[in-house]
Amino acid sequence: MSATATSAPSRRVGSFEIVREIGQGGMGVVYLAHQPTLDRMVVLKKIRRELLDDSGNVERFQREARAAAAVHHQNVVSIYDSFEARGDHYIAQEFVDGHDLRWIRNQLGRLDPEVAALIALEVARGLEEIHTRGIVHRDLKPANILIGATGDTKIADFGIAVVPKADGLTRPGILVGSIPYMAPEQILGHRVDPRTDVFLFGNLLYEMLAGSAPYQGPEDESLESLVERMQKERYPDLRTIAPGTPRALARLIRNCLRAKPARRISSIMQVRRSLERALGRPSPLDCRSEIAQHLWKLKIFTAAGGRTALRSAARPRARIATRRQVRIALTAAASLLLVIAGVTVYARYFKASAPTPAPAAASVPPPEPRVAEATASAPVVPAPAPEVPAVANAAPEPAVSALPAAPPPEPAHVRFVAEPWAEVTIDGGASFFTPRAAPVELPPGSHRIVLVHPTLGRTELTLDLQPGESRTVRHVFTRENPS
Numbered sequence: 001m002s003a004t005a006t007s008a009p010s011r012r013v014g015s016f017e018i019v020r021e022i023g024q025g026g027m028g029v030v031y032l033a034h035q036p037t038l039d040r041m042v043v044l045k046k047i048r049r050e051l052l053d054d055s056g057n058v059e060r061f062q063r064e065a066r067a068a069a070a071v072h073h074q075n076v077v078s079i080y081d082s083f084e085a086r087g088d089h090y091i092a093q094e095f096v097d098g099h100d101l102r103w104i105r106n107q108l109g110r111l112d113p114e115v116a117a118l119i120a121l122e123v124a125r126g127l128e129e130i131h132t133r134g135i136v137h138r139d140l141k142p143a144n145i146l147i148g149a150t151g152d153t154k155i156a157d158f159g160i161a162v163v164p165k166a167d168g169l170t171r172p173g174i175l176v177g178s179i180p181y182m183a184p185e186q187i188l189g190h191r192v193d194p195r196t197d198v199f200l201f202g203n204l205l206y207e208m209l210a211g212s213a214p215y216q217g218p219e220d221e222s223l224e225s226l227v228e229r230m231q232k233e234r235y236p237d238l239r240t241i242a243p244g245t246p247r248a249l250a251r252l253i254r255n256c257l258r259a260k261p262a263r264r265i266s267s268i269m270q271v272r273r274s275l276e277r278a279l280g281r282p283s284p285l286d287c288r289s290e291i292a293q294h295l296w297k298l299k300i301f302t303a304a305g306g307r308t309a310l311r312s313a314a315r316p317r318a319r320i321a322t323r324r325q326v327r328i329a330l331t332a333a334a335s336l337l338l339v340i341a342g343v344t345v346y347a348r349y350f351k352a353s354a355p356t357p358a359p360a361a362a363s364v365p366p367p368e369p370r371v372a373e374a375t376a377s378a379p380v381v382p383a384p385a386p387e388v389p390a391v392a393n394a395a396p397e398p399a400v401s402a403l404p405a406a407p408p409p410e411p412a413h414v415r416f417v418a419e420p421w422a423e424v425t426i427d428g429g430a431s432f433f434t435p436r437a438a439p440v441e442l443p444p445g446s447h448r449i450v451l452v453h454p455t456l457g458r459t460e461l462t463l464d465l466q467p468g469e470s471r472t473v474r475h476v477f478t479r480e481n482p483s
Contacts, residue, residue: 411468
């Protein structure tokens with residue numbers, strides 16, 4: 001509630017000092033006041049003197065105070081006290097240094113979709129707490145949503161709220177609310193429940209995005225014509241009026257504005273969750289920060305009136321994801337996972353097929369016949385005469401220098417095939433996954449092979465390979481006989 005209004009002589013009411021009048025309504029007058037005991041600014045609402053003759057008006061005024069005081073939430077205006085002074089009835093409540101949403105919308109026309117969604121999310125959070133207390137607000141409209149200079153969003157005015165165990169102040173057939181900010185069941189005088197507030201929430205979000213309420217018809221439109229349009233859900237298409245509206249928001253509003261309560265979104269909790277998913281689950285602090293940054297940038301708030309100009313950096317803007325963006329994000333994530341899996345498999349394959357270190361090759365003895373031939377053909381060198389002195393740089397013994405190096409055995413090549421697939425481990429070392437296009441190079445000899453499928457089982461086999469051999473090892477896993 002803005003503090004800019006007509007000045008009035010300072011006077012004391014109870015423990016409050018009235019600073020000035022800041023507004024008037026059908027029920028009463030609203031003042032900005034100071035509470036010296038706690039050194040804070042408050043708002044005092046006073047019922048009009050001419051309405052005091054009707055006890056129902058006084059009860060409604062007091063019931064508003066009790067209903068609002070039952071709710072303790074950062075997105076609902078707090079009630080400090082309800083009292084009588086010199087024959088007048090007052091409600092003392094939280095002062096919000098800012099403007100109501102009606103004034104802001106009148107200044108801007110349409111709100112940025114991201115900011116509108118953030119404000120709507122804050123309203124939904126407050127409304128969810130109201131419903132938790134068993135209260136139906138029934139008067140959710142831009143004039144009753146207050147936006148503070150620090151980005152606070154608060155629901156105000158519980159004047160026509162329905163509270164648990166209500167005494168029937170509103171009777172069937174009595175029209176209570178503000179046209180066009182009413183649900184069809186309100187206009188028809190039917191029973192209301194939290195789904196009524198869901199309809200009004202859809203109205204509110206629609207107006208922020210489109211610049212006018214969905215059922216804002218001509219002034220001379222009859223009530224019967226308005227009800228008929230509501231029942232047939234005939235209102236201007238949001239994305240035609242505001243093409244920049246994300247489909248997720250348009251779909252949410254459409255499901256809130258269903259004429260029949262049974263066809264609407266069943267609870268404000270579902271609305272809140274939908275907005276959180278669309279916005280990337282921003283915290284209340286994130287919401288306040290971005291709302292404030294946006295409205296200060298547009299000069300809705302200024303440093304006048306004792307306010308401190310907002311200078312903090314805004315968080316990266318939330319982006320309401322479309323279905324196409326979600327599909328692109330999922331495709332990108334899947335592609336990334338495939339790349340990671342491919343790199344992992346390649347790394348395992350590279351490690352498995354890397355050249356075998358020398359000690360491992362030496363452990364595979366060459367065929368015995370070749371060793372025998374090499375030994376037999378080596379020349380016999382007679383021992384040197386004792387009298388010949390040894391020479392320091394003499395060549396090695398002819399027998400050693402004359403032996404030719406044994407050629408390394410030619411490796412074998414094995415292709416592994418497993419159906420549907422398997423993790424293959426060779427000799428307890430590195431493993432890799434099938435399908436694998438390239439064969440594995442292995443030294444000749446005996447090798448222990450293990451094939452594992454996480455659900456179909458494990459198979460072990462021994463593979464004897466000859467030098468230069470090429471072989472394919474194939475295994476089919478079956479549920480009946482996984483091994």
